[in-house]
């Protein structure tokens with residue numbers, strides 16, 4: 001067993017990482033699906049969308065060939081409407097709520113239709129918004145992910161001058177760095193950011209990090225308000241022997257590598273074990289397979305019923321040939337000559353629900369060992385608790401406490417996205433940014 005790169009041919013990499021949900025190839029295909037929509041009153045699909053996109057309205061606009069109107073309807077609710085059409089777990093949101101599910105018929109492909117309109121807008125650089133003249137107020141936003149950019153767009157439209165401080169060399173947050181490459185490419189993310197910022201009044205300062213390059217105090221002296229969209233930090237440690245061995249990587253760094261290097265440059269094991277069952281774990285497992293790993297085991301401490309990923313994501317992992325191991329937790333990473341050779345796991349059973357409301361896992365006393373040369377940790381990310389303490393921002397276990405429309409305990413400081421909710425969907429972050437912008441406008445009396 002060996003961790004190596006350049007396992008597949010260029011053609012194989014391209015095939016494995018091609019768009020998993022290809023767009024409509026022809027207008028007629030989009031129209032056939034759009035015409036199935038019943039344009040429901042009090043539409044459940046809209047109610048299921050965290051940004052409340054008026055789904056029947058934008059679909060009706062596609063039917064009447066008003067594509068600009070359709071894109072505007074989507075963007076008015078969700079400025080990341082193009083990205084969300086590719087990464088949203090629609091089976092548990094809009095499409096999961098579509099009335100056709102009750103009729104045992106396929107739901108309207110809302111995401112694909114949304115992609116149809118929004119990608120036309122971005123590709124065509126359509127001028128859908130006109131920014132008001134600058135009113136002389138300045139807002140600093142920390143983080144150029146979906147929450148930060150959504151807030152920036154809402155503020156800039158109203159004539160606020162926005163500066164975004166982003167710690168990475170590119171914007172987009174987890175959209176750019178943390179999502180499987182077969183869902184969105186970094187190039188697509190950049191096009192979306194360019195389109196969002198094309199209204200003007202938004203400057204992004206890259207490689208600029210709170211706590212390292214500036215403080216909240218310094219921002220307060222130069223800006224009228226601040227919106228924190230700093231996301232969450234590094235992957236949680238497993239805290240088991242052998243974690244320091246060569247071949248143990250964290251899922252966010254692994255996915256970050258896939259999105260910033262050539263596929264042929266990514267090191268991948270023959271036998272990969274992924275710890276966790278969230279969306280990041282699935283993205284890491286499926287991409288390991290697509291990079292050429294012979295065997296991928298996903299290890300999760302509860303059962304399928306309690307899994308955090310969606311059914312569709314789990315199905316994708318299965319279709320990609322990943323093995324799923326339920327009711328197991330890592331006990332020790334085994335190695336030889338400083339390198340991973342396997343992982344010993346505890347077998348678990350479930351007892352009464354824990355404080356999270358889910359059944360709690362319990363050791364059975366039995367163990368098993370898997371052969372592995374690469375272990376990917378995808379057990380959730382730690383919040384920036386220390387940073388929040390230093391900056392005197394009230395939080396609960398690292399999640400920023402907000403009240404009354406994204407306000408924090410500090411006057412003029414607002415927050416939204418993963419740093420508040422601990423890590424939900426992109427669409428939730430977009431909504432936080434939207435509400436944050438409205439709240440800041442009210443605070444600035446605009």
Ligand code: SF4
Nearest residue numbers: 037038040045098099
């Ligand atoms: Fe159309 Fe389904 Fe939404 Fe009804 S629930 S408006 S059929 S997409």
